Amino acid sequence: MSPSPEVVVHADAELLAAATAARLLTKLVDLQAANGSASVVLTGGGTGIAVLEQLRHSPARDAIDWARLDIYWGDERFVPSADGERNELQAREALLDHVPVDPARVHAMAPSDGVLGDDADAAAAAYAEVLAANAGPGAAVPAFDVLLLGLGGEGHTASIFPESPAAYENERSVVAVRDCPKPPPTRISLTFPAIRQAAEVWLITAGEAKADAVALALSGAGEVQLPVAGARGSQRTLWLVDKAAAGKSSVPSPPRV
Numbered sequence: 001m002s003p004s005p006e007v008v009v010h011a012d013a014e015l016l017a018a019a020t021a022a023r024l025l026t027k028l029v030d031l032q033a034a035n036g037s038a039s040v041v042l043t044g045g046g047t048g049i050a051v052l053e054q055l056r057h058s059p060a061r062d063a064i065d066w067a068r069l070d071i072y073w074g075d076e077r078f079v080p081s082a083d084g085e086r087n088e089l090q091a092r093e094a095l096l097d098h099v100p101v102d103p104a105r106v107h108a109m110a111p112s113d114g115v116l117g118d119d120a121d122a123a124a125a126a127y128a129e130v131l132a133a134n135a136g137p138g139a140a141v142p143a144f145d146v147l148l149l150g151l152g153g154e155g156h157t158a159s160i161f162p163e164s165p166a167a168y169e170n171e172r173s174v175v176a177v178r179d180c181p182k183p184p185p186t187r188i189s190l191t192f193p194a195i196r197q198a199a200e201v202w203l204i205t206a207g208e209a210k211a212d213a214v215a216l217a218l219s220g221a222g223e224v225q226l227p228v229a230g231a232r233g234s235q236r237t238l239w240l241v242d243k244a245a246a247g248k249s250s251v252p253s254p255p256r257v
């Protein structure tokens, strides 16, 4: 696992989303130049979707070769495919339906009205198979280049909630989670072992409501009580936060504008 998170603080939520979009764009362009392709794991939540919207509007957007980008999700709400709560639907509206991605390289998690029916465990197992099919030799999960995550006020990330079974999962790469405190209650989520296969994990969060979780995570809280603390990349863990979310942490604030 990477060393302690690097923290970058931006003045406000809008600047955070714009700066993160610019950072992601440059990262993916560099990866494609070096490796011929790139992979990214998207997150749900308002901040994660705001980054995608900013990326859509970037004048440099098509510097990314969208056809050579593998796209995954860190978690999904287990609802019907047309339900606006779906992270995939929100990501498509924000960005993916506006750029020429290769549909075969967009790996969405199953909806509750798909071929697997309303069986969240089957949906989780199916996604684990997708990950394994796209992983390197002997690996169960691709070595994602960049894995984006959001943060809940009580410390959840992806759909790993405090003290939940998913927080204790050390074998499977994908699990169904139920009775989530953040609606909708049933979700599909990557687990810590899967998240930690990513070269870089970027945690993106904004707002005063996240300040306690940010401060606790940066001061050494455990991953079961505060799951975001366990979300580390194999090479790098980057926390991209706004000033309000950093308000209770001893991290340098952005320059006065």
Ligand SMILES: O=C(O)[C@H](O)[C@@H](O)[C@H](O)[C@H](O)COP(=O)(O)O
Residues within 6 Å of the ligand: 043, 044, 045, 046, 047, 048, 075, 076, 077, 087, 149, 150, 151, 152, 156, 157, 158, 159, 182
């Ligand atoms: O599907 C989800 O809900 C997300 O994956 C979840 O982990 C989200 O990122 C956080 O709850 C932050 O959400 P906000 O950015 O909207 O606060």
